[in-house]
Amino acid sequence: MKKPILPLSQCALLVFCLMAGTAYAQPINFSGGTLPTGNLGPGLSTKIVIVGEQSYGTLALSEGPADAVVNMNEGTAVEIGRRIILPGSSSPKARGTGTIKIEGSTNPGSIQVQDFQFGQSQLGVINFKHTDASGDYVFAPNLLGPGAVNINRAGTTNFAGINTYEGTTSVKAGMLRAASLGGLSPSSDFVLASIATVDTGVRSRKVKSLSNAGTVTLAAGGTAAVLTVAGNYLSDGGAIALNTALGDSNSATEKLVVHGDTSGDTVLNISNLGGSGAQTTGNGILVVEVAGASNGVFSLPAPGYLEVGGFRYDLVKTGNNWYLSTSERTEASPVEASMVCTPSQLGSAAGLVATCAVSLNAAQGVDTPINLNLPATSPRYTTTCGSPIVVAANATQASCTITAVPSTSPDDGDVMAELSIAPPTVPDAYAPSGALAQVQILGNGTPRPGAGAHAVPTMGTVGLVAMASLMGMIGLRRSRKHNGPQG
Structure with a gap:
C-alpha cells in the first residue's frame, strides 16, 4: 500500500515528514525555506527515500516565487526514484531559485537519482562545498537543462553521469574530474579559478567555452585525447597538461582544439610518454589548433624547451596553430x-x-x-x-x-x-x-704581517716639492753671489 504524501506546508515539523523509511509515492513540491536534510535531530535518520514511476519519485524545489534550499551535509543521503527538478517551476518567468548544497569532509552528502533537471527559469544551482580530496566522491546523476554548477571548496568531485546541462560550470577550488563518457557537459561554459583543476579523464572532451586561470589536465588520456572548445578560449595565466610521445612530426599527441578565438597566456605542461626524440619536419607536432583569431600565447615552462634523445623541442607558432618543432642539440659548454x-x-x-x-x-x-x-x-x-x-x-x-x-x-x-x-x-x-x-x-703566537717592523717617516709628496723649491732658491742665491760684478 502506497503511503500518501503529506504536503510540506501542512507539516507541523518538517523533520517528521522526512523520517527514515518514509516512501513517498507522489511528487514532492517544496516551495520556499530550507530543507535541513543533514540536521534532522537526535535519533532521526538523515536518509530520505522518494520512490515511484513516471512523475512519481520526483522532488521539485521552488514551485513558487520563494527560494528553496536543500543542505546535504556530512553523511546525508537522498534516494529519489526518478528525478530532481531544480527549481520545479515550468515557467521561465518564475523568480524562485532552487539550490542544493553538498557539504562534508570524509562522507559528503550524496544524491542517488537518475536525472537532475534544472528548471526552465534557469535559476537552479548546485553547489559542491565539500572538502573530501580522496578522489572517492562520485556524483552520478545526469545533469540536464539550464542551470549553474559551482565547485567551491578543495574537494575532488567525480562527475559520472551523462551531462548535457547548459549554463556555467564554475570551478573555484579543488578538482572536477570527468569520470564517465559524458562527465563534462559540451553545452556548458567552464570557468576555472587559479587554485582550481579540471581533469578531463581518459577520453576526449568538448566544452562550450573555457576561461582558464587554473589547470586543465589531460594527463590520464594517454596520447590520443583531445580537448575541444566549441567557442572561445581565454587564459589568465592558466596551464594545460598534455601528453606527447616526443619523436618526429607524426608523433602521437594530445591536443587543444579551439573553434573560436584564443587570448591570454597559457603554459603547456607537456609530458613525454615513451618518445625517444627525432628530427621533426614541416611544422612539427601539432599541439594547439585554432580556427578563429589566434591571439593567445602558449609557452613551455622553464627552461622554455624540452630535450629528448639529443633533440631540443621548442613550442613554435605557425599560422594560427602551435607546434613542437625540434632542432638537433648542439653541445654547449656548461656554466x-x-x-x-x-x-x-x-x-x-x-x-x-x-x-x-x-x-x-x-x-x-x-x-x-x-x-x-x-x-x-x-x-x-x-x-x-x-x-x-x-x-x-x-x-x-x-x-x-x-x-x-x-x-x-x-x-x-x-x-x-x-x-x-x-x-x-x-x-x-x-x-x-x-x-x-x-x-x-692566525693564532696568538703568529706575527701579523709587518709585525715588529717600524715605519720610516716620510715627507710625502707635498714635503718633497717644498724641499725641492727651497733647494732651488738656495742654489740661485749662490749662483748670483758667485757671478756678481767685480770691484
Whole structure:
C-alpha cells in the first residue's frame, strides 16, 4: 500500500515528514525555506527515500516565487526514484531559485537519482562545498537543462553521469574530474579559478567555452585525447597538461582544439610518454589548433624547451596553430662555477669575517644549486657555508661567511679553512673552475704581517716639492753671489 504524501506546508515539523523509511509515492513540491536534510535531530535518520514511476519519485524545489534550499551535509543521503527538478517551476518567468548544497569532509552528502533537471527559469544551482580530496566522491546523476554548477571548496568531485546541462560550470577550488563518457557537459561554459583543476579523464572532451586561470589536465588520456572548445578560449595565466610521445612530426599527441578565438597566456605542461626524440619536419607536432583569431600565447615552462634523445623541442607558432618543432642539440659548454674568499686571512679577534662568494661565468634562467666541499670543523671559526649553495635564477653569485673565533690559548697556531666547488649532482649542470678558496685564521703566537717592523717617516709628496723649491732658491742665491760684478 502506497503511503500518501503529506504536503510540506501542512507539516507541523518538517523533520517528521522526512523520517527514515518514509516512501513517498507522489511528487514532492517544496516551495520556499530550507530543507535541513543533514540536521534532522537526535535519533532521526538523515536518509530520505522518494520512490515511484513516471512523475512519481520526483522532488521539485521552488514551485513558487520563494527560494528553496536543500543542505546535504556530512553523511546525508537522498534516494529519489526518478528525478530532481531544480527549481520545479515550468515557467521561465518564475523568480524562485532552487539550490542544493553538498557539504562534508570524509562522507559528503550524496544524491542517488537518475536525472537532475534544472528548471526552465534557469535559476537552479548546485553547489559542491565539500572538502573530501580522496578522489572517492562520485556524483552520478545526469545533469540536464539550464542551470549553474559551482565547485567551491578543495574537494575532488567525480562527475559520472551523462551531462548535457547548459549554463556555467564554475570551478573555484579543488578538482572536477570527468569520470564517465559524458562527465563534462559540451553545452556548458567552464570557468576555472587559479587554485582550481579540471581533469578531463581518459577520453576526449568538448566544452562550450573555457576561461582558464587554473589547470586543465589531460594527463590520464594517454596520447590520443583531445580537448575541444566549441567557442572561445581565454587564459589568465592558466596551464594545460598534455601528453606527447616526443619523436618526429607524426608523433602521437594530445591536443587543444579551439573553434573560436584564443587570448591570454597559457603554459603547456607537456609530458613525454615513451618518445625517444627525432628530427621533426614541416611544422612539427601539432599541439594547439585554432580556427578563429589566434591571439593567445602558449609557452613551455622553464627552461622554455624540452630535450629528448639529443633533440631540443621548442613550442613554435605557425599560422594560427602551435607546434613542437625540434632542432638537433648542439653541445654547449656548461656554466663555470668558482669560489673566492675575501679577505684570505683573519686574526683571532672576535667579529672578523671573511665572505666566500660562489660565482658563475653566466647567469642561468633557473636556480642553480652548486655543491661545495666544505671546510673541516674547527673551534677556531664558524661558517654559514652549506652544500649545496644556490645561485638564484638570473643571478651570478651566492655567498656565505667564515667568522673567526677568539683564541683561548697564547700558543694557538694558525688554522686554514678550505672550500672548493664539488662536481654537480646533475651531469653538466656546471663545471668546477678556479683555485681552492682558503681563509687563514692566525693564532696568538703568529706575527701579523709587518709585525715588529717600524715605519720610516716620510715627507710625502707635498714635503718633497717644498724641499725641492727651497733647494732651488738656495742654489740661485749662490749662483748670483758667485757671478756678481767685480770691484
